[in-house]
Amino acid sequence: MSAGAEAEDFLANSPRACAWPRRLKQGPVRMIAAEEVPRWILHEDADLLVIDKPGDVVCHPSKAGPWSSLVGAAREYTGLPTMHLIFRLDRETSGVVVLAKNPAMASRLQKAMQKRKVGKVYFAILTGELRDVTVVDQPLGDDTGSPVFMKSAVVTGGQPSVTRFEPVAAASGFTLARVVTESGRKHQIRAHAQWLGHSLMGDKIYGPDARLFLEFIETGWTEALAAKLFIPRQALHCAEIDLRATGLPYVFAAPLAADLREFCVQRRLITDESR
Numbered sequence: 001m002s003a004g005a006e007a008e009d010f011l012a013n014s015p016r017a018c019a020w021p022r023r024l025k026q027g028p029v030r031m032i033a034a035e036e037v038p039r040w041i042l043h044e045d046a047d048l049l050v051i052d053k054p055g056d057v058v059c060h061p062s063k064a065g066p067w068s069s070l071v072g073a074a075r076e077y078t079g080l081p082t083m084h085l086i087f088r089l090d091r092e093t094s095g096v097v098v099l100a101k102n103p104a105m106a107s108r109l110q111k112a113m114q115k116r117k118v119g120k121v122y123f124a125i126l127t128g129e130l131r132d133v134t135v136v137d138q139p140l141g142d143d144t145g146s147p148v149f150m151k152s153a154v155v156t157g158g159q160p161s162v163t164r165f166e167p168v169a170a171a172s173g174f175t176l177a178r179v180v181t182e183s184g185r186k187h188q189i190r191a192h193a194q195w196l197g198h199s200l201m202g203d204k205i206y207g208p209d210a211r212l213f214l215e216f217i218e219t220g221w222t223e224a225l226a227a228k229l230f231i232p233r234q235a236l237h238c239a240e241i242d243l244r245a246t247g248l249p250y251v252f253a254a255p256l257a258a259d260l261r262e263f264c265v266q267r268r269l270i271t272d273e274s275r
Contacts, residue, residue: 029064030056032073044198047105048098049074049083050241052254055094055233059085074099074141087113092202094257095122095238113184119242122126122179122189123256125235125263126146126198127207129170130177136163136192140185148210152191161185172267174201178239189236199265203234235260 043050051070053059058069066072074083084106086098100106112118139158162182169176175198179189190206193199193250199206204213208228216225221232237257243250256264264270 093234117245126175129211164166
């Protein structure tokens with residue numbers, strides 16, 4: 001039985017969302033080459049390593065060895081036994097990632113994160129043309145009706161969640177938006193964009209049909225998926241991390257990832273000279 005058929009059978013007999021994605025492989029592991037890491041570094045000092053993560057690299061260590069994740073590669077690069085991930089980006093989200101080299105800096109920044117003292121700015125390519133600045137203030141929780149176990153949704157009684165979408169450009173049926181969150185929930189931007197009716201381009205879970213994620217797990221990226229999703233990953237990029245409220249004099253920025261920039265140029269959302 002295929003993954004999609006298993007999911008449908010599960011949903012037909014259970015009120016809970018399907019856990020199949022946790023049990024199935026999510027495609028081949030992207031191995032990092034040692035020479036790539038220096039090219040990704042935005043900043044390095046005795047306490048911090050700041051990386052511009054590509055959109056096909058996993059943050060957390062995996063069973064495939066140190067070069068299969070950003071944290072593992074950072075350990076190999078620095079020669080340190082431990083690298084502390086201050087916050088993670090989803091596998092398919094590109095942009096700024098901050099790692100601490102020692103427990104003292106890790107504790108300082110993690111406490112600052114909990115107090116919402118770390119500023120984050122994202123860029124997203126939304127489906128549809130959003131014309132006005134829109135603030136989504138909707139609670140998020142588990143999407144118990146989805147075939148994808150990890151999916152979140154706007155639900156009554158969920159965790160308070162606020163996301164601000166600011167259109168930068170809208171054309172050709174898409175919007176390049178600057179996105180700022182006032183809370184830090186799982187998949188918050190993606191879930192709020194879907195609720196707004198402007199899902200992120202390329203989002204296999206929060207896009208046109210969550211079953212596309214199950215199809216991707218089973219088949220990998222195909223022409224059929226490309227026809228529905230346009231690009232192989234969700235169009236989300238962490239463009240800026242502001243640490244000044246923590247007492248550190250840093251604002252780290254990463255330009256829009258090349259694949260997202262190319263799409264924006266093709267759709268006349270930006271010009272070749274911008275961003």
